[in-house]
Amino acid sequence: MLAYIVRRLFLMLVTLFGISVIIFVLLRIVPGNIVDILFDAAGYVDPADKANLEKELGLSDPIVVQYLKWIGGLLHGDLGYSYVSEKSALQEILPRIPITAKLAGLALLFSASIGIPLGVLSAVHQGTRLDYALRVVSLSGLSLPSFWLGLLILMASVSMLGWMPIFNPNPQTWAEAFAIYCIPAMAVGFRSAALTMRITRSSMLEILRQDYIRTARAKGASESSVNYHHALKNAVLPVITVIGIEAAFLIGGLIVTETVFNIPGVARFLVEALRWRDYPIVQNLVMLIAVVVVVVNFAVDMLYAAIDPRIRYGD
Amino acid sequence: MSGASKAEAVLEVRNLKTVFFTNSGLFRAVDDVSFSVRRGETLAIVGESGCGKSVTALSVMRLVPDPPGKIVGGEIILEGKNLLALDDEAMRKIRGNRISMIFQEPMTSLNPVMRIGDQITEALRLHQDISGKDAWKQAVDMLRLVRIPEPERRAQEYPHQLSGGMRQRAMIAMALACRPTLLIADEPTTALDVTIQAQILALMVDLQKKLGTGLILITHDLGVVAQTAQRVIVMYAGRKVEEASVEALFENPLHPYTRGLMASIPAVPSLDAKADARLVEIPGMVPSLTKLPTGCAFAPRCRFAVPRCREEYPPLGDFGGRHLAACWRAGEMAEAS
Numbered sequence: 001m002l003a004y005i006v007r008r009l010f011l012m013l014v015t016l017f018g019i020s021v022i023i024f025v026l027l028r029i030v031p032g033n034i035v036d037i038l039f040d041a042a043g044y045v046d047p048a049d050k051a052n053l054e055k056e057l058g059l060s061d062p063i064v065v066q067y068l069k070w071i072g073g074l075l076h077g078d079l080g081y082s083y084v085s086e087k088s089a090l091q092e093i094l095p096r097i098p099i100t101a102k103l104a105g106l107a108l109l110f111s112a113s114i115g116i117p118l119g120v121l122s123a124v125h126q127g128t129r130l131d132y133a134l135r136v137v138s139l140s141g142l143s144l145p146s147f148w149l150g151l152l153i154l155m156a157s158v159s160m161l162g163w164m165p166i167f168n169p170n171p172q173t174w175a176e177a178f179a180i181y182c183i184p185a186m187a188v189g190f191r192s193a194a195l196t197m198r199i200t201r202s203s204m205l206e207i208l209r210q211d212y213i214r215t216a217r218a219k220g221a222s223e224s225s226v227n228y229h230h231a232l233k234n235a236v237l238p239v240i241t242v243i244g245i246e247a248a249f250l251i252g253g254l255i256v257t258e259t260v261f262n263i264p265g266v267a268r269f270l271v272e273a274l275r276w277r278d279y280p281i282v283q284n285l286v287m288l289i290a291v292v293v294v295v296v297n298f299a300v301d302m303l304y305a306a307i308d309p310r311i312r313y314g315d
Numbered sequence: 316m317s318g319a320s321k322a323e324a325v326l327e328v329r330n331l332k333t334v335f336f337t338n339s340g341l342f343r344a345v346d347d348v349s350f351s352v353r354r355g356e357t358l359a360i361v362g363e364s365g366c367g368k369s370v371t372a373l374s375v376m377r378l379v380p381d382p383p384g385k386i387v388g389g390e391i392i393l394e395g396k397n398l399l400a401l402d403d404e405a406m407r408k409i410r411g412n413r414i415s416m417i418f419q420e421p422m423t424s425l426n427p428v429m430r431i432g433d434q435i436t437e438a439l440r441l442h443q444d445i446s447g448k449d450a451w452k453q454a455v456d457m458l459r460l461v462r463i464p465e466p467e468r469r470a471q472e473y474p475h476q477l478s479g480g481m482r483q484r485a486m487i488a489m490a491l492a493c494r495p496t497l498l499i500a501d502e503p504t505t506a507l508d509v510t511i512q513a514q515i516l517a518l519m520v521d522l523q524k525k526l527g528t529g530l531i532l533i534t535h536d537l538g539v540v541a542q543t544a545q546r547v548i549v550m551y552a553g554r555k556v557e558e559a560s561v562e563a564l565f566e567n568p569l570h571p572y573t574r575g576l577m578a579s580i581p582a583v584p585s586l587d588a589k590a591d592a593r594l595v596e597i598p599g600m601v602p603s604l605t606k607l608p609t610g611c612a613f614a615p616r617c618r619f620a621v622p623r624c625r626e627e628y629p630p631l632g633d634f635g636g637r638h639l640a641a642c643w644r645a646g647e648m649a650e651a652s
Contacts, residue, residue, distance in 0.1 A: 037419075211423040217378055219438045219489070220411035233428050308428055310474040 004313040008301075012294050019290040024067050033059055033274055034083045034277045044304035057083060070283060080280035084273070089280045093288070094267065099169075100265035102181055104250050107189030110182075112243055117195040118238070119200025124227050126205060134197065141194025147256035150187040154260065157183075167263045184261045188253040192246040199242045203235040210234070237308060245297070248293040325394055325421070325496045325529040326375070327351040332388035333367075334375045342604035344370040344384070346553040352497060352529040357520070359532045359544035359561075361576065363601055367553040368533045372499045376416055377406050394496060412442040415490035419502040421482035425474040431458070431485050432470030438492045447625065457488035461518060480511035491522060498523070499531045504539065516543055537580055538623075541565060549573045552602055552612035555631065558640040569640035569648050571617045572597070601621070619644050 035053050039045050054060045058069065073080055079089035122134040157164045163181035207213065208231055216230040251267055258268035266285060273281035305311045316640045329477040333345040345367045346538055360368045373379045374386050377398060391398040393413060393491065398406065405494065418424045426434060435454035439445060445453070451470070458466035461484040481502060490498055504512035520543050523530050532544055540547055547564050549557040549572065557570040568574045575597035601615035609615060623643050631641045634649045642648070 211418060211420055213424040214378065215418065215424045215486075215489075216426065218376055218410055218416045220407045220409070220441045221437070222407060230429075232425055234426070310427060310475050 001313060006032060008298055012298065015294055016287070016290060020071060020283075020287060021067070023286045023290075024070065024130050025063075027277075027279055027282060028063055030277070032277060033279070037207075037277060070280075074284075074287070075155075079284045082273075082281050083278045084175065084276050084281075085271065089284050092269070092281060093284060096264060096269055097268045099263060100261045100267055103185050103188070103254060103258070103263070103265060106181055106185035107192065107250055107253075108243060108247055110189035111185055111192030111196050111246065114189075116200050116232075116239060118193075119197040119205055119239075120227055120232060122197065123204035123208060124199045135201075138194040140200075141190045144190065145256075146188045146191055146253045147260050149190060151261040152228025153183060153187055165261065167261065169264075180263075184257050184263060187261075188250065188257040191253065192243070192250065195242060195246065196239060200235065200294050203238045205233055207231045207235040209223070233307065236303060240300055240303055240307075244296050247291075247296045251289050251292075324351040324442075326531075327392040328371075328375065328389065329392070330389040331371065331374055331386070331391065333370050333379055333384060333386045335384045336647050337383055337605070340605040343553050343607075344604065345374060346387075348548075348550070348553075348555045349389075350555070350558065351543045354496070354529055354532055356546065357370075357522065357523065357530040357532055357544040359534060360546045360550060361534055361537060361540055361547060362550035363535060365601055365604070366550040368535075368550055371550070372416065372501050372531065372533055373501060375497075376410060378410075378416075381459075408442065411438050411490075411495075411534050412493045413495050414499065415495040417483070417486050417498065417500040417503045420506050421479050421486055422506065424486055425482055427474055429473070430470065431472055431474065431477070435470075435485070435489045435492050438489050442493050446553075453492065454488075457492050458485065460491075460522070461485070461488045462555070463488070472530045480506055480515065483507060483515050486517050487515075487519065487522070491526065491528070494526055495528060496537050497529045499533070501533045502535070503532075505536070512539075513595045519543070537576060549576070552607060553604060554612065554641065555639075556613070556642070557638075557640045559640075560636070563635060563636060563638045564590075565650070567638075567649070569634055569638065569645040570642045571619050571644075572613045573640075594627070597650040 033054075035050055035057065038053075039050055039220055051060065057146065058066060059071070069189055070080065077090075080088055081094070082092050085092060116136075121140075122131045154164050165183050169178065171177035171180055204227075208227075213226060213231055216226050221230065252313050253269035254265065255271055257263075258265045259271070266288070269280065272278075272284045273285065301313075305313060321393060328351065329349050331345050331348045332343065334341055334343050342487060348367070348371060350360075360371060362368050365475045370379060370384070375391055375398070377386070377391075379386060386399060393409065396409075398409065401409070401461070425431070429437075432451055432454045435457055436447065436450040439450040439453055443450075455470050456468045463469050463481060463484050469477070469481070469485075474485075477485065487503075498519075503519065504515050507515060516539060516611055519530070522528070532539070533574070534540060544561050546560055547558065548555050549564075549570060551572050557564070557568070557573050559569075564573065565577070568577055578595045578596060581594055597616055602612055602615065604606065608625065610623070610625040610627055611617070611620070611629055614620040617624065621643065627643075629641045629643045629645075633639055634645060
């Protein structure tokens with residue numbers, strides 16, 4: 001097991017190295033850098049000034065040198081400076097992380113705590129009206145884009161309550177904190193909840209047909225024990241996989257949700273930085289997202305082994 | 316049936332009818348089947364696949380999947396209580412406690428993510444007011460009783476760490492944990508290889524004697540019947556076609572279907588036997604339960620069938636010593652032997 005974990009950690013480093021190269025190259029392939037954008041906006045181009053600025057920002061160095069400078073800095077904890085604000089990238093990124101982390105965490109919590117029980121309910125009552133109703137809801141969850149759902153929620157709260165959640169970094173009341181974080185989290189988590197529900201339902205339907213479910217009933221176990229204790233524990237593996245993948249996809253959903261709800265999180269910041277070709281911010285943020293995805297993946301695999309005794313790594 | 320034997324009966328099934336509603340119509344999986352099991356007795360139910368043996372067992376447990384299945388008639392009386400009159404909660408208290416069941420597939424009948432000990436403990440704690448620690452101790456004792464070596468260690472293991480025979484032993488331990496009065500074993504040895512089969516059967520018979528449990532053994536293997544059962548019922552297309560003591564049945568089978576079954580047992584070949592000797596089989600196929608013929612369901616495959624067989628279903632007649640058969644020509648067969 002230990003050998004497996006060490007091997008996995010090594011593979012994670014290799015993956016992250018590969019991702020760093022891809023991010024770096026892709027960013028340079030995108031036409032224009034911050035200097036082009038600035039000079040275009042000014043409407044005046046003096047090639048000498050432009051070359052000076054490019055040199056100052058290190059953009060005229062060969063691409064390999066630029067890459068090595070970035071990675072070298074990264075290894076020392078130096079993320080470079082934002083071209084736009086001229087503050088250190090770390091200072092810019094760090095305070096935004098908790099905001100996005102809260103949103104993402106809440107969205108995942110929402111999707112698991114709503115999706116799994118409803119999926120079980122839907123499977124247990126297969127073919128009934130309840131099942132059909134739940135399947136319609138989940139289908140709508142998969143078909144509604146989260147930014148549109150976010151806009152609908154905002155419009156509904158304005159027209160019905162005459163009020164809308166506006167981001168405040170220090171919410172005063174519980175209700176305010178709920179509105180600030182939970183409403184956007186639900187808007188973005190609805191899709192994951194719907195997906196989680198569908199996967200839970202189909203996985204449960206398969207497990208409920210298994211012989212050991214009949215054994216549990218023959219033992220005299222109650223229906224709730226059969227469904228939640230015996231069946232769900234077996235049915236939950238594919239659900240965990242999906243939630244793990246959703247955790248990665250969530251970042252995409254958060255970009256629009258943070259924009260719609262005007263929340264100063266990491267995801268919206270990434271889009272802004274990309275617009276300015278603020279390389280240090282973009283590179284480091286994408287790297288951060290990559291680390292999260294790789295770590296979540298690893299955590300899912302470890303969780304597998306914890307839940308299913310048949311899965312043992314490295315034996 | 317005499318009054319004395321009635322008093323000893325742990326289970327009495329009277330005129331059980333279980334039907335399934337399917338897209339191709341209603342079919343009677345169990346049609347008017349009656350039998351009883353006494354304390355410490357083994358009743359074998361034999362027949363081909365799809366003859367209704369397993370549905371009979373599941374009906375007694377009231378575990379027939381509903382929908383599509385439904386018990387539509389009859390009585391199932393366990394220790395004087397009609398199980399069909401009980402509500403779900405009361406029935407749950409009986410399952411695993413007074414009646415237990417062992418299934419065919421030990422590989423898939425145990426929950427793969429629960430330890431063996433926990434699965435047995437669960438059965439105990441569902442029906443008895445004992446602490447987790449005591450239940451675990453009893454579970455280990457049960458594993459020892461079914462002769463699993465190192466029961467303390469095995470209780471900690473998961474099903475995939477046990478062999479097929481071991482798993483079936485664990486199933487037996489689980490089924491007997493609450494000392495039920497009736498154990499139903501649905502083809503308990505079919506999925507095991509021959510040497511393990513004999514061990515498991517011997518174990519079941521031994522424990523049954525020790526604990527005085529009534530046993531319903533469902534099988535298609537007449538060899539198993541001869542070794543273990545006292546009484547046998549033969550089922551065909553959802554109906555009981557013959558019932559007798561094991562001796563009477565093997566000595567003098569009255570129903571042509573029973574004769575066919577016995578003739579199809581492959582004999583151990585002798586040295587001078589021809590290498591290409593054909594196995595005997597019953598011609599034709601089991602009829603679809605949705606399209607049963609008007610008369611005897613076996614008539615289309617029966618060598619002895621007469622016109623009456625195709626018109627009227629033969630009633631069960633007693634041909635002496637509680638040897639029952641449902642065949643118009645059973646009387647002639649009884650005389651001939």
